[in-house]
């Protein structure tokens with residue numbers, strides 16, 4: 001068996017020894033957005049450390065557990081804390097949790113993150129519906145022998161972020177009066193923030209926001225047939241757009257400030273996903 005697939009199966013076995021909960025929606029909470037988990041009617045929590053072979057996050061603000069439960073009556077699994085490539089894990093480990101949630105039963109993947117705004121119309125604290133992404137600065141997680149059990153060698157990427165889910169998120173944002181921008185998210189590896197020249201380059205390439213996650217997860221999820229959507233919380237204007245140096249603390253504080261709006265938007269969106277489940 002492919003060793004990456006074997007590890008995935010071992011993780012699944014480890015999860016199934018603890019819970020038989022079957023989620024329909026998988027949610028990944030970005031930096032500073034972990035408090036959303038408080039809005040879930042929790043059935044079971046599983047620390048990443050309890051799953052054999054699971055990569056455990058080291059970033060402050062990323063607690064590191066799966067939360068199983070319900071948003072309205074939609075069964076969800078929520079990652080409080082994700083794994084980043086810059087932590088030093090192989091890219092196959094970075095996307096392992098996504099594949100694991102698919103194998104648990106999740107059909108929809110709802111990705112969230114904190115980002116730096118590149119689009120000059122954006123402000124710190126804006127939410128951006130992710131309509132597309134730029135992946136070419138992070139290693140592709142599908143490199144290596146294809147895992148046929150998960151998906152095809154050359155997956156189509158012409159609609160990574162599902163239009164039907166995007167429409168539901170837009171309607172939901174209106175319903176709960178949360179303003180929503182739209183745009184293209186670019187992932188760089190981090191952990192250093194970008195230089196002003198890199199931000200100008202990304203703007204020229206068509207990126208509206210930049211961060212250090214999400215894109216590789218979307219590639220793996222698309223490969224294994226999940227329906228994907230994403231919201232980025234623009235926590236700061238990107239490097240060179242203001243006089244201020246960037247800090248992780250600033251990112252977390254900005255995310256904290258908009259947490260109530262984020263909760264409203266997430267809950268309304270997941271509740272409305274019932275239309276397609």
Ligand code: HPA
Nearest residue numbers: 114115116210211212238
């Ligand atoms: N750059 C990269 N990642 C980020 C940023 C940024 O400006 N803000 C929050 N995450």
